[in-house]
Amino acid sequence: MRAARDHDVEWHHGRVFGLVYHINDEIDELLKEASNLFFSENGLNPTAFPSLRKFETEIVAMTASLLGGDEKTAGNVTSGGTESLLCAAKTARDWARKNRPDVSAPEILMPVTAHPALEKAAEYFGLRVVKTPVRADFRADGNAMRAAITPNTILMVGSAPSYPHGVVDPIRELAALAQERGLLFHTDACVGGFVLPFLKKLGYAVPDFDFSVPGVTSISADLHKYGYAAKGASVILYKDSALRRHQMFVSTDWPGGIYPSPTMAGTRPAGPIAAAWAILRYLGEEGYLEINQQVMETVQYLQAGIRAIPGLKILSDPEMSVFALASDSMDVYQLADELSLRGWHLDRQQFPACLHMTVNFVHNEVADEFLRNLAACADTVRRPTIQKTATRLIVRAANVLTRVLPEEWMSRLMSKASALLGGGGGLPSRMAPMYGLIGSLPNRGDLKELVLDLLDSMTKTSDQ
Numbered sequence: 001m002r003a004a005r006d007h008d009v010e011w012h013h014g015r016v017f018g019l020v021y022h023i024n025d026e027i028d029e030l031l032k033e034a035s036n037l038f039f040s041e042n043g044l045n046p047t048a049f050p051s052l053r054k055f056e057t058e059i060v061a062m063t064a065s066l067l068g069g070d071e072k073t074a075g076n077v078t079s080g081g082t083e084s085l086l087c088a089a090k091t092a093r094d095w096a097r098k099n100r101p102d103v104s105a106p107e108i109l110m111p112v113t114a115h116p117a118l119e120k121a122a123e124y125f126g127l128r129v130v131k132t133p134v135r136a137d138f139r140a141d142g143n144a145m146r147a148a149i150t151p152n153t154i155l156m157v158g159s160a161p162s163y164p165h166g167v168v169d170p171i172r173e174l175a176a177l178a179q180e181r182g183l184l185f186h187t188d189a190c191v192g193g194f195v196l197p198f199l200k201k202l203g204y205a206v207p208d209f210d211f212s213v214p215g216v217t218s219i220s221a222d223l224h225k226y227g228y229a230a231k232g233a234s235v236i237l238y239k240d241s242a243l244r245r246h247q248m249f250v251s252t253d254w255p256g257g258i259y260p261s262p263t264m265a266g267t268r269p270a271g272p273i274a275a276a277w278a279i280l281r282y283l284g285e286e287g288y289l290e291i292n293q294q295v296m297e298t299v300q301y302l303q304a305g306i307r308a309i310p311g312l313k314i315l316s317d318p319e320m321s322v323f324a325l326a327s328d329s330m331d332v333y334q335l336a337d338e339l340s341l342r343g344w345h346l347d348r349q350q351f352p353a354c355l356h357m358t359v360n361f362v363h364n365e366v367a368d369e370f371l372r373n374l375a376a377c378a379d380t381v382r383r384p385t386i387q388k389t390a391t392r393l394i395v396r397a398a399n400v401l402t403r404v405l406p407e408e409w410m411s412r413l414m415s416k417a418s419a420l421l422g423g424g425g426g427l428p429s430r431m432a433p434m435y436g437l438i439g440s441l442p443n444r445g446d447l448k449e450l451v452l453d454l455l456d457s458m459t460k461t462s463d464q
C-alpha cells in the first residue's frame with residue numbers, strides 16, 4: 001500500500017493547491033490518535049455514545065459562536081461540504097412543502113460560481129437549479145439574482161468565498177433580497193468558515209457573511225478544509241432548531257424500532273467527529289489566528305511573485321487564501337502541464353481558463369520553490385513548439401467540426417480523442433489539448449456523456 005502511493009501527488013510537501021490541508025506531522029499524529037480512539041464507535045445513536053454527543057454538540061456550539069450564531073442556532077456535524085449542502089437543500093425543500101404549499105416545482109437560485117454539490121442536491125431531491133451570471137469581479141450579481149427569482153424560488157445561495165476564484169459574494173445584499181421575498185438563504189462558507197472570522201480579528205477587510213447578516217438562515221463550514229481536521233467533517237448550521245427539523249428523518253413503524261437519523265448517513269463514523277473536536281480544542285482561537293496570519297503572509301508573497309512573472313495575473317481581488325491564476329497572453333493549461341511535469345498539481349478551471357490555488361499552512365515552506373518553478377514553466381510555455389501548434393490546430397478543428405458534424409459523430413470523435421490523449425484509465429501528463437478542446441465545445445451535453453464514460457472506465461474492475 002505504501003508503494004501504491006508512489007505516484008500520488010506529494011501533498012506532504014505542499015505540491016497540491018487544494019484537496020489536502022496540512023499543518024505538520026505533530027498535528028497529524030494528534031488527529032490520528034483522536035480518530036483511532038474512536039475508530040469503531042458509531043455516531044448514529046447518541047444514547048449509546050454520550051461521548052460523541054458531547055463532541056458533536058460542542059463542535060456545533062464552537063462553530064456557531066465563530067459564525068455569529070446565538071443560543072438558538074442549531075446544527076450537526078456531517079461528512080463534508082457536500083453532505084452539508086445536501087442537508088441545506090433537503091431542509092429547504094421540506095420547509096417549502098410546509099410553508100410554501102403554492103410552490104409546485106421548487107428552485108434553488110445561485111450564482112454560476114456556487115459549488116456543484118448544490119446541483120447534485122437538486123438532482124437527488126427533485127429540485128431545479130437556476131444559475132445567474134457573476135459580476136466582472138466574479139462575485140454574485142444581486143441584480144441578476146433579483147431578476148431570476150420566480151414564484152418557485154425557495155432558497156438562495158451565496159459563497160464565502162466561492163471555490164473557483166476565492167471571492168466572497170455580497171451576502172448582505174443577497175440575504176436582504178431573500179428576506180424581502182420570504183426565501184431561505186444559505187451561505188456556503190465551506191471554504192471560508194474557519195478562516196474569515198479569524199482574518200477579521202487579525203484586521204483584514206472581511207465582508208459580512210454569517211448569521212450577523214439579517215436573512216442568512218443556514219451556513220455550511222468545513223472542518224476538514226481550513227479547520228485542518230481529518231477528512232470527513234463539516235458543520236451545517238441553521239438559524240434555529242425549527243428550521244433544522246426539516247433536515248431530520250425518522251421512521252416510527254419499522255420492526256427494528258424507532259429509527260431517527262439527523263443527517264444523510266445512517267452509520268456515522270466517529271473518528272472524524274473525534275478528530276475535529278480534538279483539533280478545535282487543541283488549536284483554539286489563538287492557534288487558528290496564528291495559522292491564518294502565516295497563511296496570509298504566504299498568500300501575499302505568492303501573489304506578488306506571480307504578478308512579477310510577465311504575463312501572469314490573479315483574477316479579481318480575493319479576500320482570503322484561495323485565488324485563481326490566469327493569463328491574457330499564455331495558455332494556462334499548458335502552464336499547468338509544465339507544472340505537473342515538475343510535480344505540482346493545480347486544478348484547471350474554465351470560463352475563463354485559469355488555475356486554482358488553495359493556499360494553506362503547508363505552503364509556507366514551498367513558496368519560493370513554487371515561484372521559481374512557475375517562472376521556469378512560464379518561460380517554457382512562452383516558447384513556440386510543434387506540440388503547441390498542433391494543440392491549437394486540434395482545438396480549431398474541433399471548433400469547426402462541432403458546427404458541421406451530427407451530434408452523435410462528434411461525441412464518438414470526442415471519445416476517440418480522449419482515448420488518444422490518455423483517457424480510459426489513466427490521465428495523460430499533458431492535458432492542455434484536452435482542456436482546450438473541452439473549453440471550445442458548444443455542446444456541453446456531449447461533454448457530460450464523455451466525462452461519465454471516463455468516470456466509468458476509471459472504476460471498472462475488468463475490461464468488460
Ligand SMILES: Cc1ncc(COP(=O)(O)O)c(C=O)c1O
Binds near residue numbers: 082162189
Ligand atoms: C465552496 C465549497 N462548497 C462545498 C464544497 C464541497 O465540499 P466537499 O468536497 O468537502 O464535499 C467545496 C469543495 O471544495 C467548496 O469549495
